[in-house]
Amino acid sequence: MPINRVDNSTEKEIGNIHVKVNSQNFLDFNLTLNVSAANKKVPTGTPTLSKTNLTYGDKLSGITLSGSMKDGEAEVTGTFTWKNPNEILTAGKHQAGWVFTPTNRADYIEVTGESEVTVAKATPSGTPSYTAITESAKTLEDAHLAVGTLQPEGFIQWVDADGKEINDSTEVKANTAYTWKFMPYDKNYTDLTGTITLWHKSSSGSSSGSVTPGTKTDTVKNPDGSTTKTETKADGSKTETTTASSGGGSTGTTVTKTDAKGNTTTEASAKLSDRDVKEAQEKGEAVTVPVKGIAAAKDANAATKIKIDVPNNANKTTIEIPVENVTSGTVAVIVHEDGTEELVKDSKPTEHGVQLELSGSTTVKIIDNSKTFDDTKDHWSRDEVNFVAARELFNGVGGNQFGVSQPMTRGMVNTVLARLADVDTTPGQGQAWYEVGTDWAKKNGISDGTNPTAPVTREQLATLLYRYAGSPSVSGTLHAADAASVSDYAEDALLWANQNGIVNGVGSNTIAPKDNAQRAQVAAMLARYLQNQ
Structure with missing residues (x-):
């Protein structure tokens, strides 16, 4: 008997439904069902952004949304997506809209919100063109400075140290660098400056239009303060050297070489x-x-x-x-x-x-080193699973599946923690797959080594991870409706895991300590632990 949904914002009693139940083995009896309308819950919270800064030209999808929302203290799992993932925002600060789709859509509604994203101006690409000077009595006008391959469209001019335009009638001096400034018409791009030595004159008095015959050198000061020197040879090969420094004296250099074939x-x-x-x-x-x-x-x-x-x-x-x-x-x-x-x-x-x-x-x-699995593409644990799989702490279960809902055994957890400690967990001849990891966990006081093939519960998992972390001291109280059901040995571990965002609730303000831990939950807990270190 279908009961249709009623679009009604008011929570109230709808009425009674009377049902007669017939059975061959039992006496017939009547049931009365009381039907009431209840609003879906509205989860609260915001997503975690993989970054908050883009450069003009980047799509909004370049920022990954992850995390979950809350119903009081309980976690509400689901998926965050951008409303317009392919949108290219202009330079500046924006409130970008997102949508949260809960996994449990029967009890929770879809939620929308906004997160602040900052878009930096893009840096123009390309180099200007000019004519090298090879003799005296020539001016900047003779250098024929032009936009060249610079993009986007804009205009270029010679400037002094203060950025003010220099008159083209200025005479070019030998072995002197002159500064150019490129100003795009599109205000989503920064201005670009660089220097060119127009007339190279050797100490013997000979002149050439480049430092090395057939080589063109340009230097650009980037908006972030770094400097890029580009040397382009006649065969099209080039070397780009970018130097940067910090305010405290650290220095760095990046050298990119491109051969004539584009490699x-x-x-x-x-x-x-x-x-x-x-x-x-x-x-x-x-x-x-x-x-x-x-x-x-x-x-x-x-x-x-x-x-x-x-x-x-x-x-x-x-x-x-x-x-x-x-x-x-x-x-x-x-x-x-x-x-x-x-x-x-x-x-x-x-x-x-x-x-x-x-x-x-x-x-x-x-x-x-990202790993993709068919069953994590739209799953709440996608990013956490990718995190641990990329670090080769977890493998899939076959068939390009991670096994998000499959139980995890104690031996599996011992093996994962051993891998995290850089232990080679490859079993020797005659050994079970879990023996190396379990022996290591036992020797290091993380596990007693018993029941390696038994499913691990959420409180056991928290305890193993807590011991791996060195059993740090904790204080406070675990605020969960089922806190009284936590085993004595796991109280400190679950409190530590909850306070550090490693273990969240499973709904209705419960932490479900005795429930078996699914592979996705174990992956998420391990990822949160490592990311919080």
Whole structure:
């Protein structure tokens, strides 16, 4: 018997439905069902943005939305999406609209909201054209400065140190750099400046229109304060060298070489100063590495190598490498002197790049190690699963499935934590797949090693992770309707996990300590733990 939905904003009793139940084995009986109208609940909260800054020309979809909403203290899972993901916003601050679609649409309504996004002006691309000067008594007008390949449309002129236009009748001096300024008509782009040495004259008195025969050199000061020097050879190959520095003395260089066939290689290096490291450590912040143009590569062999020197007198230092296309699957890789590579499992993506701990001189790559599974594409745990899978802490269950709703065993959790501790969990001959991880967990006081094939409960999972974290001291009370059902051994662990945002409720202000933990829940808890470190 269908009961149709009633569109009514008022919660009230609708009436009674009388049902007669017939059965072959029992006496017939009557049922009376009382039907009432109840409004769906409105979850509250906002999404977590992978970053809040875009550059003009980037689509809004370049910012990933993740997280969940709340019903009181209970978590409401679902999916955040942009209303207009393909929208390209103008430069400035915007309130961008999003939609939250709850997983449980029977009890919760779809919610809309806005988050602030800042769009920076884009930097024009290309280089100006000019005619080299090879003799005396020539003026700037003779250099025929033009827009060249600069984009978007705009105009260009010679300027002095204060940015004021220089008269074209100015005589060109030998071995002197002259500054040009390009001003786009589109106000979504920054102005661009650079220098050109129009007349190169050697000490012997000979002159040429370039530093090296057949080589054209341009220098541009970028809006962020860095400087890019471009050397273009007659065969079309070029070398772009971008140098940057911090206010505290750290320096960085990025060199991109493009051969005549268009093949590109990039290398970078940076030296962090004592001052920057000390100030960051005092503030509990990461030291930003002053390198530019680093993008996470899908192919590890094509990734940019970044040599980073941390002062010898500094202990392990948290550094942040700026990355252009960071996602939850972006991870750091250390390149050792013998050429072997090590994936840094506790490296974590931030709004502007990737953070990790380093000491001494280290070569690092940034790669996009994202793993996609068919059952996580529209699942609330998509980003968390990608985070842990990219760090090779979890594998799928086969058939391109992660197994989001499948139970997790105690042995699986032991193995995942062992991998996080850089233990090779490959079983030896005759060993079960879980033995190496479980033996390690037992030796390190994380697990008693019993029942490795039994499903792990939510409170057991919290306890294993709590012990892995060193059993930090906690204080306070677990505010959940079912807090009394938490086992004594798990009280501190669940309180710690809840206070640190690692474990959330499952609805109706309950934490469900005795429920079996699903693989998606375990992945999310581990991701939250690592991201909060």
